[in-house]
Amino acid sequence: MYRLINYLFGLTLIYLFILEGRMGDHVMVLIGLVLSIFVAYTTFLTNWISLEATKAVVILGTIVLGFGGWTLAFAVAFFFGVSSFLTVLNSRTSDDSTNSVQIFKDRRRDGYQVWANGFWVAVFCTLWFTLNSIAYLIAAFAVVAASTADTWATEIGTLKPGRTWKITTFEKVEPGTDGGISLKGTLAGVLGALLIGLFIFNLEILSPLKFFAIVFVGGITGLLIDSFAGAILLDNKIDLEPPEDFSDANNSFTNSFINWASTGISGLAAYLITQLLLL
Numbered sequence: 001m002y003r004l005i006n007y008l009f010g011l012t013l014i015y016l017f018i019l020e021g022r023m024g025d026h027v028m029v030l031i032g033l034v035l036s037i038f039v040a041y042t043t044f045l046t047n048w049i050s051l052e053a054t055k056a057v058v059i060l061g062t063i064v065l066g067f068g069g070w071t072l073a074f075a076v077a078f079f080f081g082v083s084s085f086l087t088v089l090n091s092r093t094s095d096d097s098t099n100s101v102q103i104f105k106d107r108r109r110d111g112y113q114v115w116a117n118g119f120w121v122a123v124f125c126t127l128w129f130t131l132n133s134i135a136y137l138i139a140a141f142a143v144v145a146a147s148t149a150d151t152w153a154t155e156i157g158t159l160k161p162g163r164t165w166k167i168t169t170f171e172k173v174e175p176g177t178d179g180g181i182s183l184k185g186t187l188a189g190v191l192g193a194l195l196i197g198l199f200i201f202n203l204e205i206l207s208p209l210k211f212f213a214i215v216f217v218g219g220i221t222g223l224l225i226d227s228f229a230g231a232i233l234l235d236n237k238i239d240l241e242p243p244e245d246f247s248d249a250n251n252s253f254t255n256s257f258i259n260w261a262s263t264g265i266s267g268l269a270a271y272l273i274t275q276l277l278l279l
Helices: 002-019 023-045 051-068 070-094 100-106 111-131 134-157 183-202 208-235 250-278
Strands: none
Touching: 002 023, 002 051, 002 111, 023 051, 023 070, 051 070, 051 111, 070 111, 070 134, 070 183, 111 134, 111 250, 134 183, 134 208, 134 250, 183 208, 208 250
């Protein structure tokens, strides 16, 4: 399935580059391509992503910089870099007796995880490029904020975890349980959404404070939706059937699907709110 997503966005990128892009757009896309290739294979060699994920990173990175601009690209790079570092740190802390290189391999992000967090960023970037409505760009930032909030809440919340409660019933659960929340993890998620929101002030737009608030609230919304969805699926003992090429456990695919859905809802909500403000 992730290969189809690669083809979809890859062909869209080529089409817009040839038929819709101007000279300046061509330069940005080519810069995005070069930088994305460098980042993709550097992170592969350092065991942060799998080989299959390199194509997704190249396509996503090219779209983000080529269509979304430098500020959004820096926001995505910030999310990816810090989140990957937290994942590696969490892996090393969780099992000090295991060889760290092997842990890195076990926790590398695959193509599904890349698109679970990046699919809607690519969609809104493409719409921003073709339709030139600021609402789409703000929606893309909200998606990044939601991804950051969820990832930081998970990674920091399970790093030397404390008390964890189920978001739907507030009963105590084991750290890492789907739908579980902790004070440390929630604060980390709020901080992640806040930091992504601050990138808005680097855009040349009117009333950046309003758009910052939309991005920040969108990030928190995504975090809450992700937790509620995880708790509901856990209560009903639902694991989505993964595609044939998915090599991890079923619950990992379910988590990726929840991430995809929650970030999409966050982006759509940010888009609608921005459109209302622009009326």
